Amino acid sequence: MDTIKVNDRNTAIKYVGQQLSRFSKEYAAVFAILIMGLVFSFMSPYFFTAQNIKNIFLQCSALAIVAMGQAFIILNGQFDMSLGQCVCFTSAVAAYLMKIEGINPWLSILVALLLGCLVGLTNGVLFAYFKIPAFIATLGLQMICRSAAKIITNATPIARLPDDIAFLGRGYIGIFPICVIIMIALYIVGQFVSRKTRFGRNIYATGGGAEAAYFAGINIKKTYCLTFALGGLLAAFGGIILMSRLDSVSLTNGNLYEFDSVIACVIGGLSLTGGKGKVIGALFGVIFLIIFFNGMTMMNIDPFYQDAIKGAVLVIAVLLDVFRNKRSK
Amino acid sequence: MDTIKVNDRNTAIKYVGQQLSRFSKEYAAVFAILIMGLVFSFMSPYFFTAQNIKNIFLQCSALAIVAMGQAFIILNGQFDMSLGQCVCFTSAVAAYLMKIEGINPWLSILVALLLGCLVGLTNGVLFAYFKIPAFIATLGLQMICRSAAKIITNATPIARLPDDIAFLGRGYIGIFPICVIIMIALYIVGQFVSRKTRFGRNIYATGGGAEAAYFAGINIKKTYCLTFALGGLLAAFGGIILMSRLDSVSLTNGNLYEFDSVIACVIGGLSLTGGKGKVIGALFGVIFLIIFFNGMTMMNIDPFYQDAIKGAVLVIAVLLDVFRNKRSK
């Protein structure tokens, strides 16, 4: 009896250990966030305050939504360089319609969302059906979206949008900002879709090995198209949140989101070769980036040095991830 | 006798046809250039003039040199996002040393070239030895280079450089600009290296199948490192040419070269998956891009529309390439 008990305990300990190591493997970004948070808390008295934490989440919201789209695309084995300009273009259309043309704000937003889908779908079709490398196809769409945004806005910010949509980016339910609630809700849905639905699994399978996925009867072209379209949709949605939060659309909205979202995904443990990682990782990656940025402003780091620090942190974060994966393997 | 002759002629015709189709397959960009040139010649009386053609080559030189580095890296199966900022950073160092510190210009240039190598080597080591995805590693270096360039120049252009180096970007031998001669010479060497030397073939082999190359006894890590270092070196060299041409270094030098060089390579028939295409293709791609820009400014196309046109042309150019490859296969 005794030996069995010992074994049981050992097994239990081993199990807990395994689960912990697995969690740490999947959510390394969470630990990175905690450590970074700790460091900043020591360095600035303002860091660990309710207001600042709220700020951080607020600042995450738009990027996190876009990054979720990028996460799906990365899981599918590609990445999308057009997302940032898609954010800008689609929200410019929404702002233009509701402000300049006086169209119903919700209708305008619907149009923007559809446009986002369309941009993504075009990427997907160019890639899947016309076999243009995704990097090139999405770069092309990036340029087209940029032009379109310039033309629509005439490079002049469209600001002071109808009050109906203010709550999206600036409203609260109790003490919780609505855009943060939306972000979290979207991630819950996204994580669920990626694990539990046929579409989600197709994304993983195609990303893990497109040919094998094809031979398992998965319509990989359709999967690519849908994933890119979803990416575009989420970019448009993120753009709307950003637009409401800033109460304006200017040409810089969504600037560099395509990079920041890829960086967030990689920090969040998604593999750039596809098929590996979790959608929710992108959220952790975004939080990491924003906390990092927040801390740098708080510590009054010379802006000239900030890029370099960001670059170094990016490399180190991924390096740690590589080492961890190696060890645990 | 008679039939043999006919056969001979047929074979000869077939042979010529094959060679032509092969040439067209490998150098599609050349045809694209010719066609585009023809169109512009009709649209603007200034286009097909000796001066304008000289101008086009002049404008190509710096980008073409950088694109050659990118071509090697792409042939090796990766791509380098840091090249543009590497151009800026290294030439800023050179300008700083020769102008502000009063160091011998050639020594300053040497330092810049070594720094370029070092940046490239760092990319290579991070990728090959530390297994950081090239996209992330080079993105990190890009940010670091950007910061460094800002710090060195304090965001203020360093201009009016010593006359000793003026000939590099602004000198002539007869009617031929020296920088164009350098560019062409470099491409001849580059093409030769890629075809005829061990290093060149190792790049192709590694790009065509890294594991196969490794199993066949090729030191793939070393190959990656050398290739990235070569890319950095060429970026620095391109930066020096650009610096001499503009007689100054400001933060916008080399801006977006990382993208333009990738685009040029793809238009020039290099495959982004590696191991396929020719170094010289990058030159044709650059010429294509510059002619395109030349024509657009000459025809005074609204800048707001230029991005979109560029994006569309990029996609179409690659699309044609894809179709051509498909047919010929």
Added chain:
Amino acid sequence: GAKTEEEVTEKEGKKLKVGVALLYKGDEWLAAISDEYERQAAELGYEINVQDGNQDNEKQTQQIENFITQQYDVIIASAADAQGIIPAIQKAEEAGIPVVSTDTPIEYSYVSTCVAWDNYETGVKLGEYAKKYIEENYADKEKVNLVMINAPSYPHLVKRDEGFLSIINTIDKVEIIATQDANGSREVSANIINNNIAKGIDMVYGVVDNHAWGAVTALEEAGAEECAVLSCGGYGDEPFTALSENHKYYKALIVVPPVDVVRDSLAAAVKAVNGEELEDITNTSFGLADSSNVKDYMD
């Protein structure tokens, strides 16, 4: 001025904390502004935090939010998007932190003042110079070919173009042969001139100094006979030396001395902290430098 500043520092019993959300730092003039803030604040004994907004409204919003969390006493903002920044300003308002804008006026009542000059007016001033130049130097020409190298993606820079054009359009013999975007890049600007040089260029307008200098490079390269390059905003050794040496192409430049902008902005910030009423616009001086007067700007 000086007295009130001391009052503040003593009253609070601690250093005045100033947060500056700078539009951008990657350009010579703005970098000089940033340095000037650091220098003057150190002299005055303020704690200052200058952040680079990278011409991105979202980034600036985040910076202002972070300033608010850190309870800065006053925020100085030069906005990339004068309207898109308003939600962030509203947060400052809720937190009771006064806001002073510079560069671009922010149309929101809470903003104490805008320390600025009129971009449109700078264009007008340069236009007037161009008109005079044409009358004096190109009197015998039937046509004057003008190339405009602008940056239409930036609204404040577009204002300069508009001001310049308001004068140019009154001169019949000027023909604008190209209007192209160089987006701040000398290389692109040089290439634009390069591509149009065959048409014969008599005058180049650069909305920022890099555009003007890119043009100069291309003109030198082509060995153009004569051509006047006018810069609608610049600062530093390079242009000043060129003007003082009577440069062959580079003829005139609009200057807004950073020392003045920063001095006025900090003064306004202190006044705002003290609750003084301020004019909507605090005008800073700007001037046009050419070979005759450039000595006044050099020190």
Added chain:
Amino acid sequence: MNNTILQFKGIGKSFPGVKALDNVSFEIKKGHVHALMGENGAGKSTLIKLLAGIYTNYEGEIYLDGELLKLRTPNDAQKHGISVVHQEIKLAETLSITENIFLGNLIYKKGLVDWKEMKHRAQAMVEGLGMDLEVDMPVNQLTVAKKQIVEICKAINHDCKVLIMDEPSATLTEKELKILFGIMDKLIKDGITIIYISHRMEEIFNLANTITVLRDGKHIDTLPVKECDRKTLIKLMVGRSIGNEYPKEEIDIGDVILKAEHLTRKKVFKDISFELRKGEILGFSGLVGAGRTEVMRALVGIDHLDSGAVYLKGKKILIKSFQNAIANGLGLIPEDRRQQGLVQIAPVKENICMVGRNKVTRHGLIQASMEKDMSKHYVDKLDIATPNIETEVQYLSGGNQQKVVIAKWLLEDSEIIIMDEPTRGIDVGAKSEIYRLMCALVKQGKSIIMISSELPELLGMCDRIMVMHEGKLVGEMAARKATQEKIMELCT
């Protein structure tokens, strides 16, 4: 003992959760063909990879010509005169045949690559193996079999003392094999030692001088081939004797379920007509390049058909895509297991459930518990050796990977399963399990088309055999009446 060339002493190698090699010691004699035998996952390839300088971290010592061998990279191995044909084909896909043959071993003249000479030699070498290939062609346009030929050329192109071939025959048919054996004979005469791995028994008995058997990473025995017969060898490998190798049972064959009429795809195959009946196993035989794979690909909608018709249970159907074929009850086990069969980085369970998703779906959602149960069920049923169902399939041995592929179609429960080389690279034990599975399937009323390059298994398992040659059907016979000779005659 100066005729010993290689000596293994206490070799051990572990992977997470697996002890792939465990205290293995034996010797290999100079100038011999030494066969390495063992079930899938026995550790054969792992042992080879130690010799190839790919795994450098292991227990024990290897002596080459009496000297301790310390390899750090594949390059070191080459320098020591060790040349390897790996089990998984590894070629630089975008490069030409010439360059692949000379990969890492280019010919230089005055320090520069001598293309002319290399092309010349490559052409000669390829022709020497009986292949008519344009050596400028990139290898990614070749079929698996032809790639294998290039691999072999690459390996024998090196000046080597020891040539190691890890299942070179898996993708080859009799014709190429004959040529390969001829070449091996010549190499042996030149004093080269060959280590040969294969799951095809006949080859071993024809070729080898000595056999070493591994089981579960342990050395079982090394013995001269003369002292060993098929039964003993199997027993040594599997640890038990397996009864009937081809457990074919007679069952009632039903109506025609699938009928193909005049299937044609230009330049690939022409005028292919056949019928498949319920409960039947229909074999397809032919040489490499006969077009068997291509016919099946077109049949299930992967490739476009230029003309011809397909009837399912008497009704004419138009298969527009592979998904469409699956919906119509067809399944395909592809020949390229690595690329096409499995998503390498996905866990075993996800691979098993990839086709038959609807079997683990409730209310439109994939149920983790059902997924687990189903995959556990098939792992047990097919005896798949894997640490657990979460393991990524890339870490399984070749044979076990193949079982995962089969499991996936068992779960989908297709009416008609097309198996393209289903037992390629699979050990005797597993093979007979797969045969048993095939029998069980036809018993349930399903039908099977089996493409195979191994005539014995076609003869042993099929009801009828179709023979293809250069894109055309050249014969059909009942398996009972067929012999190897008859088939070979038809397809050459």
